[in-house]
Amino acid sequence: MALPKDYPGQRCSLSRALEVIGERWTLLIMRDAFFGVRRFGDFAAHLGVPRAVLTERLETLGEEGVLAETRGSHGYSEYVLTDKGLSLWPVVRDLLSWGDEYYSANGPRRVFQHAQDAGPIGPDGACATCGGAVPPPDLVILPGPGYDGEGDDLVSKTLTTAHRLLEPIRGR
Secondary structure (H helix, E strand, C coil): CCCCCCCCCCCHHHHHHHHCCCCCCHHHHHHHHHHCCCCHHHHHHHHHCCHHHHHHHHHHHCCCCCEEECCCCCCCCEEEEEHHHHHHHHHHHHHHHHHHHHCCCCCCCCCEEEECCCCCCCCCCCEECCCCCCCCHEEEECCCCCCCCCCCCHHHHCCCEEEEECCCCCCC
């Protein structure tokens, strides 16, 4: 039997937030959306998530106003972060940093730098060069010292080189 996705009797903001983004796969979908994944098939191929689960998670994120479904240039649906979704960047960034600190023996798999001055981004989201907090559109993601390869899907291949966050990942 599947676990319920709500927390009856819990009325705090954390329980409500978990009802939206706390299900298995949801934060990985959010991470990939920040990385520039927009197409259903690219989410499925990169994450290895069952298609039915992916459909359900994308529907929930859409209903909650975290992702918006748009029509891509190819005529099919694409998913883009809304302002509400973009505001989750500090949460995603902090979870990535926490995982790097406690679960990555060889250093972070991915690192971020400021597109404007190539300054490295610290765990707090600040640029080491200019000192400013850098929003997602101004971040570049690169393989870090702990990067050890990945799959051969389009997303994995794209992320082996510098890629600006939110820039759509598309096949050639």
